[in-house]
Amino acid sequence: MGGQYSRESSKKIMKNTSKRIKKTVYIKTFGCQMNKADSRRLKELFAMEGYNITEKKSKADVMVYNTCSVRGHAENKAMSHLGRLKFAKKNKPDLKICVVGCMAQRMGEEIIERLPHVSIVVGPSTMFRIPLMIEEEVEGVVLDTADSVKEFSDYIDEAACEKSEYSGYIPIMKGCNNFCSYCIVPYVRGREQYRDKSDVINECRSIAKKGIKEVMLLGQTVNSHPRFKDILKEAASISGIERVRFVTSYPGQMDREIVDIVAEHSALCNYFHIPLQSGSDRILKKMNRKYTAESFLDIVLYIREKIPSASVSTDIIVGFPEEKNADFQKTLDIVEKAVFDQCFTFKYSPRPMTTASKMDDDVSVKVKKERLAILNRECEKRALERNKMLNGKRVELFSEGGRKGRTDTYKIVFWEGSPSPPGEKVIVNVKKAMPHSLKGVRVL
Numbered sequence: 474m475g476g477q478y479s480r481e482s483s484k485k486i487m488k489n490t491s492k493r494i495k496k497t498v499y500i501k502t503f504g505c506q507m508n509k510a511d512s513r514r515l516k517e518l519f520a521m522e523g524y525n526i527t528e529k530k531s532k533a534d535v536m537v538y539n540t541c542s543v544r545g546h547a548e549n550k551a552m553s554h555l556g557r558l559k560f561a562k563k564n565k566p567d568l569k570i571c572v573v574g575c576m577a578q579r580m581g582e583e584i585i586e587r588l589p590h591v592s593i594v595v596g597p598s599t600m601f602r603i604p605l606m607i608e609e610e611v612e613g614v615v616l617d618t619a620d621s622v623k624e625f626s627d628y629i630d631e632a633a634c635e636k637s638e639y640s641g642y643i644p645i646m647k648g649c650n651n652f653c654s655y656c657i658v659p660y661v662r663g664r665e666q667y668r669d670k671s672d673v674i675n676e677c678r679s680i681a682k683k684g685i686k687e688v689m690l691l692g693q694t695v696n697s698h699p700r701f702k703d704i705l706k707e708a709a710s711i712s713g714i715e716r717v718r719f720v721t722s723y724p725g726q727m728d729r730e731i732v733d734i735v736a737e738h739s740a741l742c743n744y745f746h747i748p749l750q751s752g753s754d755r756i757l758k759k760m761n762r763k764y765t766a767e768s769f770l771d772i773v774l775y776i777r778e779k780i781p782s783a784s785v786s787t788d789i790i791v792g793f794p795e796e797k798n799a800d801f802q803k804t805l806d807i808v809e810k811a812v813f814d815q816c817f818t819f820k821y822s823p824r825p826m827t828t829a830s831k832m833d834d835d836v837s838v839k840v841k842k843e844r845l846a847i848l849n850r851e852c853e854k855r856a857l858e859r860n861k862m863l864n865g866k867r868v869e870l871f872s873e874g875g876r877k878g879r880t881d882t883y884k885i886v887f888w889e890g891s892p893s894p895p896g897e898k899v900i901v902n903v904k905k906a907m908p909h910s911l912k913g914v915r916v917l
């Protein structure tokens with residue numbers, strides 16, 4: 474079904490239809506940075522077609538919900554949000570509600586069955602045909618196929634950034650080959666595909682010319698790109714690009730050379746996001762994560778030695794099947810030794826299709842909650858410890874608008890003093906450290 478909406482025909486129709494009456498589109502994004510990057514691209518496509526983009530649902534003729542499937546909670550949240558839109562549809566029968574992204578890919582028909590006010594359900598790669606589908610008044614379900622997934626690599630050839638922003642998301646790969654036993658991503662996003670290094674660098678250059686100062690190189694396992702290290706070095710030397718970040722680093726492919734490259738290039742941010750998931754080798758094995766707690770710690774300690782000011786953040790899952798107290802203690806042990814700057818913590822959520830969903834989800838909700846609370850407490854303690862090291866220091870921020878900005882280590886800082894537009898450089902004297910942010914006074 475997907476084949477008839479090819480990229481070429483989509484581009485052609487877009488050119489031919491630019492004169493028609495302007496419609497307004499509202500796009501809401503759930504999920505990870507991949508989805509955020511996709512939504513930006515989609516906004517560009519709608520804008521090319523002559524649509525107005527709105528932040529106000531009440532103004533929309535078309536609503537697009539870009540969804541996530543990573544945990545049951547993410548799906549439930551999106552479904553209840555979408556459920557409430559039936560009133561909007563009742564008041565405006567011509568309203569087109571489109572569900573795109575990972576949950577659309579996973580649930581397909583089920584979404585339209587449960588939410589009859591939804592018109593179009595489209596997978597993550599195929600979603601770029603939505604403007605065309607609306608134009609042709611096509612309704613229904615169009616999911617990703619192996620072909621449509623392949624096509625996407627052509628589709629990300631133009632700069633994905635918004636004029637009001639100073640930072641651009643640049644996907645360098647898509648999909649994932651790792652099949653961690655708990656994770657739905659490989660099933661909804663397909664296998665890994667790498668973007669050519671020259672395309673990535675050209676996009677960085679092109680957004681630098683538009684005034685973008687920061688790029689975030691994206692991939693589910695960004696460091697598995699075969700030319701990752703070259704991309705880092707080249708992106709770091711583009712004139713105008715002052716900060717380069719990359720997420721997410723897979724621990725098994727995180728080597729010392731990457732740390733050395735970051736240390737050598739001032740434009741490469743001193744920030745590493747490396748998900749631990751568990752500190753127990755037994756659980757890591759069941760998760761099909763291909764590294765050990767020791768090798769994980771080794772790389773974090775190397776970062777600490779080589780770049781003491783660098784931030785290291787992580788993701789941790791508690792309550793994976795068969796996680797015993799002793800396994801959980803091992804996770805706490807790594808948290809204590811690694812002293813993460815930030816931890817994103819989750820209760821295990823069985824996902825359809827994954828191999829872990831066939832295992833007995835034997836850690837009770839109560840124990841999962843208890844472990845999460847203990848873990849969060851420990852993580853916050855260490856994060857505060859790290860943030861306190863900045864007390865009394867001057868930090869350079871890129872403003873995110875108002876009186877809030879980020880350091881190159883990705884820490885959020887609020888300041889007293891005059892506000893600043895997004896992207897402006899601000900120097901703040903840090904006065905107070907909290908676990909998730911810092912406060913200070915603007916000095917420049």
Ligand code: SAH
Pocket residue numbers: 543544655656657658692693694721723748750788789790819820821822823824
């Ligand atoms: N590609 C990244 C992770 C992407 S998903 C990596 O390999 O690390 C973001 C985070 O969601 C994961 O790191 C994991 O901690 C969490 N997550 C994924 N599937 C989950 C599940 N089924 N239950 C709970 N947390 C999950």
Ligand code: SF4
Pocket residue numbers: 649650651652653656657658659693694723
């Ligand atoms: Fe999911 Fe694992 Fe791939 Fe990350 S590396 S996206 S956790 S399968």
Ligand code: F3S
Pocket residue numbers: 503504505506507508540541542543574575576657658661662
């Ligand atoms: Fe969610 Fe899809 Fe990202 S499942 S985490 S939006 S790749």
